[in-house]
Amino acid sequence: xxxxxxxxxxxxxxxxxxxxxxxxxxxxxxxxxxxxxxxxxxxxxxxxxxxxxxxxxxxxxxxxxxxxxxxxxxxxxxxxxxxxxxxxxxxxxxxxxxxxxxxxxxxxxxxxxxxxxxxxxxxxxxxxxxxxxxxxxxxxxxxxxxxxxxxxxxxxxxxxxxxxxxxxxxxxxxxxxxxxxxxxxxxxxxxxxxxxxxxxxxxxxxxxxxxxxxxxxxxxxxxxxxxxxxxxxxxxxxxxxxxxxxxxxxxxxxxxxxxxxxxxxxxxxxxxxxxxxxxxxxxxxxxxxxxxxxxxxxxxxxxxxxxxxxxxxxxxxxxxxxxxxxxxxxxxxxxxxxxxxxxxxxxxxxxxxxxxxxxxxxxxxxxxxxxxxxxxxxxxxxxxxxxxxxxxxxxxxxxxxxxxxxxxxxxxxxxxxxxxxxxxxxxxxxxxxxxxxxxxxxxxxxxxxxxxxxxxxxxxxxxxxxxxxxxxxxxxxxxxxxxxxxxxxxxxxxxxxxxxxxxxxxxxxxxxxxxxxxxxxxxxxxxxxxxxxxxxxxxxxxxxxxxxxxxxxxxxxxxxxxxxxxxxxxxxxxxxxxxxxxxxxxxxxxxxx
Amino acid sequence: xxxxxxxxxxxxxxxxxxxxxxxxxxxxxxxxxxxxxxxxxxxxxxxxxxxxxxxxxxxxxxxxxxxxxxxxxxxxxxxxxxxxxxxxxxxxxxxxxxxxxxxxxxxxxxxxxxxxxxxxxxxxxxxxxxxxxxxxxxxxxxxxxxxxxxxxxxxxxxxxxxxxxxxxxxxxxxxxxxxxxxxxxxxxxxxxxxxxxxxxxxxxxxxxxxxxxxxxxxxxxxxxxxxxxxxxxxxxxxxxxxxxxxxxxxxxxxxxxxxxxxxxxxxxxxxxx
Numbered sequence: 001x002x003x004x005x006x007x008x009x010x011x012x013x014x015x016x017x018x019x020x021x022x023x024x025x026x027x028x029x030x031x032x033x034x035x036x037x038x039x040x041x042x043x044x045x046x047x048x049x050x051x052x053x054x055x056x057x058x059x060x061x062x063x064x065x066x067x068x069x070x071x072x073x074x075x076x077x078x079x080x081x082x083x084x085x086x087x088x089x090x091x092x093x094x095x096x097x098x099x100x101x102x103x104x105x106x107x108x109x110x111x112x113x114x115x116x117x118x119x120x121x122x123x124x125x126x127x128x129x130x131x132x133x134x135x136x137x138x139x140x141x142x143x144x145x146x147x148x149x150x151x152x153x154x155x156x157x158x159x160x161x162x163x164x165x166x167x168x169x170x171x172x173x174x175x176x177x178x179x180x181x182x183x184x185x186x187x188x189x190x191x192x193x194x195x196x197x198x199x200x201x202x203x204x205x206x207x208x209x210x211x212x213x214x215x216x217x218x219x220x221x222x223x224x225x226x227x228x229x230x231x232x233x234x235x236x237x238x239x240x241x242x243x244x245x246x247x248x249x250x251x252x253x254x255x256x257x258x259x260x261x262x263x264x265x266x267x268x269x270x271x272x273x274x275x276x277x278x279x280x281x282x283x284x285x286x287x288x289x290x291x292x293x294x295x296x297x298x299x300x301x302x303x304x305x306x307x308x309x310x311x312x313x314x315x316x317x318x319x320x321x322x323x324x325x326x327x328x329x330x331x332x333x334x335x336x337x338x339x340x341x342x343x344x345x346x347x348x349x350x351x352x353x354x355x356x357x358x359x360x361x362x363x364x365x366x367x368x369x370x371x372x373x374x375x376x377x378x379x380x381x382x383x384x385x386x387x388x389x390x391x392x393x394x395x396x397x398x399x400x401x402x403x404x405x406x407x408x409x410x411x412x413x414x415x416x417x418x419x420x421x422x423x424x425x426x427x428x429x430x431x432x433x434x435x436x437x438x439x440x441x442x443x444x445x446x447x448x449x450x451x452x453x454x455x456x457x458x459x460x461x462x463x464x465x466x467x468x469x470x471x472x473x474x475x476x477x478x479x480x481x482x483x484x485x486x487x488x489x490x491x492x493x494x495x496x497x498x499x500x501x502x503x504x505x506x507x508x509x510x511x512x513x514x515x516x517x518x519x520x521x522x523x524x525x526x527x528x529x530x531x532x533x534x535x536x537x538x539x540x541x542x543x544x545x546x547x548x549x550x551x552x553x554x555x556x557x558x559x560x561x562x563x564x565x566x567x568x569x570x571x572x573x574x575x576x577x578x579x580x581x582x583x584x585x586x587x588x589x590x591x592x593x
Numbered sequence: 594x595x596x597x598x599x600x601x602x603x604x605x606x607x608x609x610x611x612x613x614x615x616x617x618x619x620x621x622x623x624x625x626x627x628x629x630x631x632x633x634x635x636x637x638x639x640x641x642x643x644x645x646x647x648x649x650x651x652x653x654x655x656x657x658x659x660x661x662x663x664x665x666x667x668x669x670x671x672x673x674x675x676x677x678x679x680x681x682x683x684x685x686x687x688x689x690x691x692x693x694x695x696x697x698x699x700x701x702x703x704x705x706x707x708x709x710x711x712x713x714x715x716x717x718x719x720x721x722x723x724x725x726x727x728x729x730x731x732x733x734x735x736x737x738x739x740x741x742x743x744x745x746x747x748x749x750x751x752x753x754x755x756x757x758x759x760x761x762x763x764x765x766x767x768x769x770x771x772x773x774x775x776x777x778x779x780x781x782x783x784x785x786x787x788x789x790x791x792x793x794x795x796x797x798x799x800x801x802x803x804x805x806x807x808x809x810x811x812x813x814x815x816x817x818x819x820x821x822x823x824x825x826x827x828x829x830x831x832x833x834x835x836x837x838x839x840x841x842x843x844x845x846x847x848x849x850x851x852x853x854x855x856x857x858x859x860x861x862x863x864x865x866x
Contacts (some may be wrong), residue, residue: 038702048699049745118772133778138762216737218762224739227676231740234679234703372647446681455685456677536635536674546643549636549768551796553775 012417041235049460053229057242060225064250067143067221068208075207076145078510079154086159092338097155103153106523107563108530109145109213109540115563116145117217123351132348137162142214150207157203161196162188169497169519194265201258205471208254209247209434213531240440244433251432260284277344298574352560359554360561363547367562385538387565393457393539394526396466402518404465405472406471410502412477423473430470436531439463443535460532462541475517479510519577530566595795604721606828620822622675631657632673632687632815637767638791639847640693652847656710659839660691660814663763663830675740679704682815686772689827690815693785695742705820706813707827712860713808715746718774718789720799727804731756733780736770743784746808767792774800785810787848788857793851828865835862 005011042054085097104112117138121129132140165188173183193200215224226243229237263280273281310429370385384392411423430438442463447453483506491501533542542560548555623629634641641651649670663670666781671687673846678694681687682704689707696706719729724730728760731754737744744763764770770782771792782789785803793800814831816824834840840862848856 036703046699048697118769118776121776121778129777137778216765218739218764224763228739230679231675231697232742232745234683234700236680366647366758370647443677445685449685453681453684456672535677536672545766545768546636549638549766550645555768555772569851 006416006418009417015418016421017362037237038235039238041229041233041238043087046233049232053232054242055224056220056228057222059244060220060222060243061246061250062345063214063220064141064208064211064222067146067211067214067219069141070143070206070496071147071211072207074144075150076096078148078151079158082151082155083158083162087156087162090334092341096337096341100154102219102571102574103567104149105156106574107209107566108527108528108541109149110216110530110533110558111563112149113142113145113213113217115559116141118558123347138214138218142211142217146207146210146214149210150203153203153206154200157196157199158192159190161199164195165191168510197258197262197265201255201261204258205251205254205431208250212247212434212436223434236440237444240437240444244437246443247434247437248429248432250273269398334571351556355557355560356554357557359551360557363558364561365542366547367565368580369539370538386543387535387540387569389457389567390529390539391528393461393464393529393532393537394522397468397525401465401468401472404469404508405476408469408473409476409485410529412473413480426472427473430467431474435463435467435528437536438467439531439535442466455537456532456537460514460529460535460537464525464532466530467528468521471521471524472518475514475521476510479514479517480506482513483509515584516577516581519573519580523573523577524568526573594847608612613708618822619685619817619820620826623664623666623688623823629661629664629666629689630669630671630687631661631679632678632690632692633657634674634678634692635672637693637788639810639852640787641691650841652711652792653693655843655846656834657691659834659843660689660827660830664826678815685817688817692815693812694815695810695814703818705816705818705824707816707824708814708831708863709811710831710862711812712858713784713785713787713810713812715743715788715808715810716791716806717781717783717803718785718800719803720774721801724781724803727807728754730754730781732760734762734778736761736773736782736786737761737763737778738767738770739765740773740786741806742810743854747783750807785848787854790854790856830863831862835864 006015042057043052046051082097082100085093086101088094088097104260120141121132121137124132169187169191170183173187178186209223212223213225214221220228222243226239229242233239260276260283261281264284265276266277268274268277366386368387370383370389372383408426410421411419412427414420439460441545443456443459446459446462487505488501488508491505494499496504529539530541532539533545536542540562544558548558551558599678611782633649635649636642637651637653639651641649641653644650648735653720654670657670658668669683673681673690673692674694678687678692678808682690691710694700694706696709700706716729717735719730727750731751735751737747744761747761748759751761762773764773767784767788770784772780773779774782781803786806789802791803814825814827831840834843843856844858846852848854848858
């Protein structure tokens with residue numbers, strides 16, 4: 001009876017509206033937050049500091065946008081370069097690109113930013129350093145650092161996209177006489193880009209959210225501004241809300257642009273085009289026009305150069321000479337490349353050899369398993385800290401968030417609005433914000449809602465769990481939607497109920513497909529534990545900073561060591577992910593009778 | 594569906610009960626439990642930090658211990674930083690916060706403060722021999738810490754001295770400010786002078802404090818809003834400490850002439866007859 005009503009859409013909407021109204025009533029009028037809200041801090045002139053503090057948010061937004069745009073451009077450029085480098089026949093280029101991608105993917109952005117800002121200038125010659133320092137070095141290092149970090153992810157996306165192109169297409173293009181360059185620009189890249197726009201888009205989105213970390217090197221962007229308002233007035237709730245709303249709208253804007261790009265790229269016959277497609281075509285027309293024009297001119301220009309099969313002697317000589325020059329040039333280029341890599345390696349080794357290894361050795365134990373000498377009531381988990389704490393946090397977060405992700409992911413694929421809308425809201429709300437914001441929120445909210453005062457460790461772990469849950473939900477959703485719909489229909493027609501179908505047919509297959517992605521999420525959550533340092537969790541980054549604070553003159557030693565520690569853990573996990581991927585890929589799966 | 598509704602109802606009830614647990618005077622709770630929870634920093638040298646043996650020591654730690662002793666209750670030290678100290682206090686995770694907090698009117702809207710228990714002022718730390726007075730810093734780059742009042746003070750100072758657009762860069766940690774100074778990214782680092790002394794002491798002879806104090810930084814103990822019993826108890830404890838010499842002992846232990854962080858005590862705390 002109830003079920004039949006619940007299948008009606010209007011009942012579902014009604015239920016949702018009722019729940020929302022109840023929540024609004026409860027939190028608006030009944031619930032006592034134990035906190036005095038004062039929204040005027042955002043727009044009224046503050047007497048102590050003689051300024052409107054909300055203005056800082058506007059300046060911060062401007063900086064966030066400019067960092068995002070510039071680092072996205074850098075990331076895309078480097079990403080294409082190293083993505084292609086990962087496919088190169090020339091081994092040094094391949095190895096260098098692989099090292100680049102693996103290294104920057106597997107260390108936390110936070111640690112990288114610290115390195116670019118605090119360590120790198122010390123290795124540069126005096127003149128370069130003063131040149132950099134005369135500019136806005138905070139912005140430069142944050143933008144370039146962020147760009148490099150994102151580029152390592154984009155490189156992987158691009159490599160995967162290119163490799164997904166069927167071999168037959170390449171063979172066809174070569175046999176029709178196109179050169180390697182032509183094949184790349186005319187066949188491979190256009191096709192690959194169409195396939196990788198969605199994952200590339202989410203990298204752009206991540207890039208925007210990661211720009212919040214620029215605050216650690218002193219860039220006054222959005223997150224920094226909200227922190228500033230909080231520390232000046234101690235009104236954290238208001239400042240964080242304002243920043244969250246701005247971040248959400250930024251994310252939605254980017255997502256909207258990406259949808260438009262998607263529409264633009266979809267191959268739909270003109271008569272079938274919907275309004276969205278037309279709008280996208282109209283919008284991108286000015287951007288597209290110059291390229292169309294250039295390629296038209298290019299074609300016209302190239303046509304003249306067409307050569308016959310019967311070359312004259314002069315033509316043949318010219319061709320031979322060009323080939324020879326090209327060959328020499330390629331040797332020169334290759335030697336120069338290998339030389340510069342060798343130089344880089346020697347410089348790095350020289351730098352490392354100057355380290356004070358005694359300091360590293362003395363403090364390695366502290367970084368891995370910080371332990372208080374005598375127990376106090378506030379020490380949780382045996383007074384643990386450092387790397388082991390980071391691992392523990394990520395293990396808890398991933399194992400709990402797996403179930404959240406599973407439930408929400410299924411809800412996201414459901415037709416019932418009662419499940420669909422809350423799941424979508426949860427996913428979009430969390431994914432639209434930087435993790436650092438989620439950490440602040442949980443830290444604020446859990447004590448207010450539960451009345452329980454929890455250790456910052458648990459607060460950060462819950463934040464990581466909630467955050468990962470949203471990402472896992474998306475993985476689960478795509479896993480489920482990747483299965484052929486016939487499976488579902490077949491299951492239902494044999495008389496299985498919805499839950500039976502899910503449990504026995506859909507999820508076992510979907511989970512198998514999702515495993516590599518889940519391990520990838522595990523890696524990223526492990527790196528993200530470094531962000532818990534902002535609320536003072538004793539994890540690796542926090543311990544390293546504490547050590548740095550006490551030892552004061554060994555920043556390189558400490559930052560390099562923690563980067564190395566993070567890298568080892570992440571890299572081992574990514575090896576596992578790769579093995580899983582190979583083991584589970586259906587191509588190599590052999591049916592056994 | 595019924596089950597979900599029941600669950601939601603139960604959750605709402607739990608929340609309603611939880612909300613009521615916030616009420617109640619902090620002082621009475623401390624006296625009933627015989628435990629006072631005090632928030633202390635972990636990375637401010639020599640205020641409060643983990644030393645090489647991972648013991649929690651410093652001036653603030655000793656002050657907190659003494660206050661707990663005078664209240665006649667056990668001390669529960671809770672680690673905080675400049676992001677968590679206020680939230681913890683407002684939510685009741687800690688009963689007071691002894692963590693380098695400058696008393697500002699604007700901040701008094703959110704929490705209460707005790708009388709000033711430590712007098713500090715802001716100075717500039719710069720490479721030795723490069724600058725002689727505050728005027729020399731016009732047009733130079735200055736490092737400060739985010740979430741502190743020093744940033745605004747520096748901007749104001751430079752503006753008053755005729756710098757139209759002060760170049761102030763703010764970092765998250767003290768050590769980062771010092772690193773920026775060491776690598777030449779900034780010309781000076783400005784914050785409360787005791788912190789500067791602590792860092793300058795690590796590389797003797799290279800850096801010096803320049804010029805006069807240009808701000809007043811009265812440190813107060815952060816207390817929950819509207820609990821006058823607790824505020825009185827803390828204020829009396831501080832004044833008693835001052836009267837019987839305990840304060841001087843603690844002060845000399847961390848900032849006395851024999852320490853690395855020598856900082857002469859020039860003011861007196863507020864004494865009520």
